[in-house]
Amino acid sequence: MATFDYAEMQAVADELITEFGQAGTVTRITPPDPVEGGEPTETAHPATLVPMTYDQRYIDGTNITTADRQIYISSVGLAIEPTVGDIITAGGKTFHVIAGDPNNYDRVTNVVFIVQGRIA
Structure with missing residues (x-):
């Protein structure tokens, strides 16, 4: 029996997101050291992504609002999850x-990251 090639699906997802998406950033804020203190550290990671409006049937006003976006992010070259x-x-x-x-079905390959984003 043949195994499914998740790396190939990752490549297809990357190709589609690159073709129809846009450049963006994923910024992670690391809190200050609890002992030493200091300021939080922001690290921006470049990403290729596609923000899309949720289908009306999923919007309930609480868990998903009309301002939320379903954002598909290519996992290729992204340093963080x-x-x-x-x-x-x-x-x-x-x-x-x-x-x-x-979307990590084989626990090895992140095919694509899909996140719910709420406008800040």
């Missing part, structure tokens, strides 16, 4: 990551 608390900048808008799904 977007997670809750990260900030995404795309098309001049800033989104807070509310929820995320790495």
